Amino acid sequence: xxxxxxxxxxxxxxxxxxxxxxxxxxxxxxxxxxxxxxxxxxxxxxxxxxxxxxxxxxxxxxxxxxxxxxxxxxxxxxxxxxxxxxxxxxxxxxxxxxxxxxxxxxxxxxxxxxxxxxxxxxxxxxxxxxxxxxxxxxxxxxxxxxxxxxxxxxxxxxxxxxxxxxxxxxxxxxxxxxxxxxxxxxxxxxxxxxxxxxxxxxxxxxxxxxxxxxxxxxxxxxxxxxxxxxxxxxxxxxxxxxxxxxxxxxxxxxxxxxxxxxxxxxxxxxxxxxxxxxxxxxxxxxxxxxxxxxxxxxxxxxxxxxxxxxxxxxxxxxxxxxxxxxxxxxxxxxxxxxxxxxxxxxxxxxxxxxxxxxxxxxxxxxxxxxxxxxxxxxxxxxxxxxxxxxxxxxxxxxxxxx
Amino acid sequence: xxxxxxxxxxxxxxxxxxxxxxxxxxxxxxxxxxxxxxxxxxxxxxxxxxxxxxxxxxxxxxxxxxxxxxxxxxxxxxxxxxxxxxxxxxxxxxxxxxxxxxxxxxxxxxxxxxxxxxxxxxxxxxxxxxxxxxxxxxxxxxxxxxxxxxxxxxxxxxxxxxxxxxxxxxxxxxxxxxxxxxxxxxxxxxxxxxxxxxxxxxxxxxxxxxxxxxxxxxxxxxxxxxxxxxxxxxxxxxxxxxxxxxxxxxxxxxxxxxxxxxxxxxxxxxxxxxxxxxxxxxxxxxxxxxxxxxxxxxxxxxxxxxxxxxxxxxxxxxxxxxxxxxxxxxxxxxxxxxxxxxxxxxxxxxxxxxxxxxxxxxxxxxxxxxxxxxxxxxxxxxxxxxxxxxxxxxxxxxxxxxxxxxxxxxxxxxxxxxxxxxxxxxxxxxxxxxxxxxxxxxxxxxxxxxxxxxxxxxxxxxxxxxx
Numbered sequence: 001x002x003x004x005x006x007x008x009x010x011x012x013x014x015x016x017x018x019x020x021x022x023x024x025x026x027x028x029x030x031x032x033x034x035x036x037x038x039x040x041x042x043x044x045x046x047x048x049x050x051x052x053x054x055x056x057x058x059x060x061x062x063x064x065x066x067x068x069x070x071x072x073x074x075x076x077x078x079x080x081x082x083x084x085x086x087x088x089x090x091x092x093x094x095x096x097x098x099x100x101x102x103x104x105x106x107x108x109x110x111x112x113x114x115x116x117x118x119x120x121x122x123x124x125x126x127x128x129x130x131x132x133x134x135x136x137x138x139x140x141x142x143x144x145x146x147x148x149x150x151x152x153x154x155x156x157x158x159x160x161x162x163x164x165x166x167x168x169x170x171x172x173x174x175x176x177x178x179x180x181x182x183x184x185x186x187x188x189x190x191x192x193x194x195x196x197x198x199x200x201x202x203x204x205x206x207x208x209x210x211x212x213x214x215x216x217x218x219x220x221x222x223x224x225x226x227x228x229x230x231x232x233x234x235x236x237x238x239x240x241x242x243x244x245x246x247x248x249x250x251x252x253x254x255x256x257x258x259x260x261x262x263x264x265x266x267x268x269x270x271x272x273x274x275x276x277x278x279x280x281x282x283x284x285x286x287x288x289x290x291x292x293x294x295x296x297x298x299x300x301x302x303x304x305x306x307x308x309x310x311x312x313x314x315x316x317x318x319x320x321x322x323x324x325x326x327x328x329x330x331x332x333x334x335x336x337x338x339x340x341x342x343x344x345x346x347x348x349x350x351x352x353x354x355x356x357x358x359x360x361x362x363x364x365x366x367x368x369x370x371x372x373x374x375x376x377x378x379x380x381x382x383x384x385x386x387x388x389x390x391x392x393x394x395x396x397x398x399x400x401x402x
Numbered sequence: 403x404x405x406x407x408x409x410x411x412x413x414x415x416x417x418x419x420x421x422x423x424x425x426x427x428x429x430x431x432x433x434x435x436x437x438x439x440x441x442x443x444x445x446x447x448x449x450x451x452x453x454x455x456x457x458x459x460x461x462x463x464x465x466x467x468x469x470x471x472x473x474x475x476x477x478x479x480x481x482x483x484x485x486x487x488x489x490x491x492x493x494x495x496x497x498x499x500x501x502x503x504x505x506x507x508x509x510x511x512x513x514x515x516x517x518x519x520x521x522x523x524x525x526x527x528x529x530x531x532x533x534x535x536x537x538x539x540x541x542x543x544x545x546x547x548x549x550x551x552x553x554x555x556x557x558x559x560x561x562x563x564x565x566x567x568x569x570x571x572x573x574x575x576x577x578x579x580x581x582x583x584x585x586x587x588x589x590x591x592x593x594x595x596x597x598x599x600x601x602x603x604x605x606x607x608x609x610x611x612x613x614x615x616x617x618x619x620x621x622x623x624x625x626x627x628x629x630x631x632x633x634x635x636x637x638x639x640x641x642x643x644x645x646x647x648x649x650x651x652x653x654x655x656x657x658x659x660x661x662x663x664x665x666x667x668x669x670x671x672x673x674x675x676x677x678x679x680x681x682x683x684x685x686x687x688x689x690x691x692x693x694x695x696x697x698x699x700x701x702x703x704x705x706x707x708x709x710x711x712x713x714x715x716x717x718x719x720x721x722x723x724x725x726x727x728x729x730x731x732x733x734x735x736x737x738x739x740x741x742x743x744x745x746x747x748x749x750x751x752x753x754x755x756x757x758x759x760x761x762x763x764x765x766x767x768x769x770x771x772x773x774x775x776x777x778x779x780x781x782x783x784x785x786x787x788x789x790x791x792x793x794x795x796x797x798x799x800x801x802x803x804x805x806x807x808x809x810x811x812x813x814x815x816x817x818x819x820x821x822x823x824x825x826x827x828x829x830x831x832x833x834x835x836x837x838x839x840x841x842x843x844x845x846x847x848x849x850x851x852x853x854x855x856x857x858x859x860x861x862x863x864x865x866x867x868x869x
Contacts, residue, residue, distance in 0.1 A: 075731075076731060076732070076733060076734055076737060077731065077732035077733060078610070078732060078733035078734065079733070079734060107731075108731065229869075256868070256869055273762055273766075275558060275762070275765075276523050276525075276555060276558070276761050276762060277523050277524055277554050277857075277858075277862050278523065278524045278525050279524050279526070282524070282861050282862045282863075283862065283863050283869060285863075285865070287866075307729075307730055307731035307732060308728055308729065308730075310728070311728070313829075314769065314773070314829060317829030317830060318766075318769075318829065320829075320830060321829070321830050321831075321832055366829050366830075367828060367829055367830075368769065368772040368773045368775075368776045368827060368828070368829060369772075369776050369779075369827075369828075371776075371780045388730075388739075388740045388741065389740075391738055391740050392710075392740050392741075392742050392746075392781060395710050395711050395746065396742075396746065396781075396783065398711075398712075398713060398714045398750065399714075400711070
């Protein structure tokens with residue numbers, strides 16, 4: 001439900017353009033009209049009414065997509081009143097869609113988008129089945145204006161984090177999920193009996209079972225957090241049994257079974273800078289992203305620290321340091337997440353007709369020396385200001401003027 | 403009678419490796435009349451320098467952290483000391499010569515705020531040894547007594563170029579205990595890692611954490627926090643006076659020893675450096691008043707996300723600001739963190755440290771310093787490369803009171819040296835070799851120099867290897 005507020009034409013000229021869907025183009029123009037990309041390439045005629053942005057010497061990429069975190073769902077980590085990403089008391093919370101918890105006025109949004117992140121997954125958490133994740137653009141006065149897609153997937157947790165809810169054993173977690181999935185299908189077959197209470201109690205509420213049906217019919221992905229190799233294998237097994245569209249997230253030991261994941265055609269959301277061993281994943285290592293990509297797994301990168309979603313760039317740069325080819329790293333924060341989340345027809349690359357989320361950088365987006373020069377979200381130029389830039393301006397000369 | 407423990411002679415620097423070093427600038431070992439128990443050889447360092455051949459790294463970009471960046475330069479170190487740094491350095495016949503073409507060389511990176519070893523991986527309750535959260539004032543606990551040398555996070559940090567850390571108690575308490583200043587090397591015991599001659603730090607904490615942890619018993623407010631520090635130091639003043647008097651006169655029985663007050667008295671004597679977790683500008687100003695009341699100095703405000711608001715005050719007081727490049731927002735007192743914090747403190751003449759407080763961040767302090775430097779440069783608050791390098795070398799060395807020994811590449815300094823694959827402020831740079839006191843503790847291209855902890859054996863796959 002893209003809302004295009006502005007009828008405006010913008011021509012970003014002379015930059016090195018990284019469409020992501022194809023090779024980079026030197027001295028190229030990106031033409032934005034009415035919130036969409038109207039043209040990309042050299043020799044693009046520039047309409048007389050276009051606002052011209054000189055990008056000579058600059059790099060132009062699609063807006064970056066963070067495939068994780070809780071953008072819009074958390075303001076201050078330690079303040080419960082500002083957290084919306086977890087519904088209380090419901091182990092199977094499949095019906096919980098986070099969208100109406102989004103805060104379009106969140107301070108994190110300007111802080112993040114002025115560093116080139118234009119789109120993010122807002123993910124529920126905290127349960128065995130935590131709810132429905134949604135994809136948002138980091139602009140818009142209302143929830144409706146921010147939403148790109150809802151739901152993107154239903155989040156389930158096969159990591160150590162959900163064990164208590166699953167019954168204290170990894171085996172119980174898997175069995176619990178199986179029971180819930182079977183009961184959802186049973187519920188679907190016997191809706192009438194259910195409404196007359198002529199059925200044994202089922203493993204989750206009616207609303208949650210109903211919400212799982214699109215997952216069980218392969219219409220909505222199940223986004224599974226799993227880190228240990230055996231948990232990843234359990235996720236793959238469940239996906240085979242129930243014919244699920246699976247997305248793996250976290251997946252710290254995925255490099256150990258990269259071939260199996262590739263063979264299953266399952267995409268993986270990876271946080272490249274994960275490398276602290278835990279009993280959930282003793283095999284966690286920096287090379288995970290590169291190893292998966294080498295095996296042919298479709299990967300998208302995450303920065304799960306929502307306040308520093310802007311460090312997605314640093315995550316990508318480090319993935320490159322540890323073996324991921326640069327072009328694939330850029331793809332893993334643009335076009336690949338768009339594909340994984342089912343919005344590649346509109347997002348993720350600089351192609352004609354796509355939503356005009358575009359960033360002009362002073363150089364390599366992964367480098368610290370690089371600054372953001374322009375950000376466009378749905379064709380709207382985003383002012384490069386945030387609460388943090390205001391604090392900086394206030395205190396750059398002491399004492400401050402209040 | 404004098405207890406046995408007072409009969410032993412002061413032997414603080416009882417380590418061969420330390421005896422050859424220049425004395426730490428601050429603080430000087432206390433005069434006898436101004437000491438109580440800590441001047442005795444209690445819990446001594448057993449650190450020993452490893453024997454190694456001399457090493458000459460040549461044709462590298464040498465970043466000295468003393469204002470120089472020498473392109474095509476060389477550095478020679480021998481017996482754990484830097485011998486020479488410059489455009490041309492002669493190689494002794496027995497030197498291992500490293501071709502540094504295209505590489506960068508910096509001092510070993512120092513993290514003045516780490517919980518490695520006290521909050522060790524794999525992060526279960528069994529390794530949760532960082533907060534003695536049983537009393538708001540626990541100046542009597544020492545981080546070294548929690549430190550686990552087999553923490554698998556240690557080799558990861560070494561691979562990030564870290565050569566020295568300050569391992570701190572956590573921030574649950576107003577006064578959390580003594581820090582441990584450690585050489586980050588593979589070792590069986592923490593004693594083997596203790597930086598010889600380094601003064602202790604005392605961890606103190608402002609703000610939300612103590613008042614949250616103790617809300618039922620107090621302190622439950624920021625004013626309660628302040629009253630808590632003051633009550634503790636008032637007690638410590640009396641304790642110090644009793645001991646100082648007895649040490650002068652040796653009349654009668656010695657005062658009863660009190661481990662908690664012993665640490666605080668050492669702060670009052672200037673022998674122990676206050677390392678103060680404090681986020682908000684107004685609270686830092688309160689803590690500076692507290693320090694004035696009792697006549698001690700706060701060495702550094704750690705986390706200090708609002709240091710930029712009082713950068714002038716911090717510069718005037720000579721208190722460092724140990725900060726992150728970009729952390730913010732995880733709690734209310736962290737809401738006003740900005741990217742330019744480090745740059746603004748630097749511009750005001752303050753002393754900046756980029757610290758980690760995190761087992762991930764410690765692996766890339768070079769990147770974090772680069773990030774903070776570039777944020778300043780982009781905002782029109784220029785930071786030089788040398789200044790940014792000092793944020794993770796010379797300045798944390800000062801915060802730990804060991805800046806005459808480590809933190810720069812100068813003849814006579816300890817040979818803590820990192821060879822980087824590229825400009826260390828680039829996201830793509832990796833530490834290739836890490837020398838700690840001349841010992842090659844890490845070599846990215848040689849598995850023989852990639853130390854692994856006991857914890858990792860048989861359960862954590864080796865770097866580059868399969869399960």
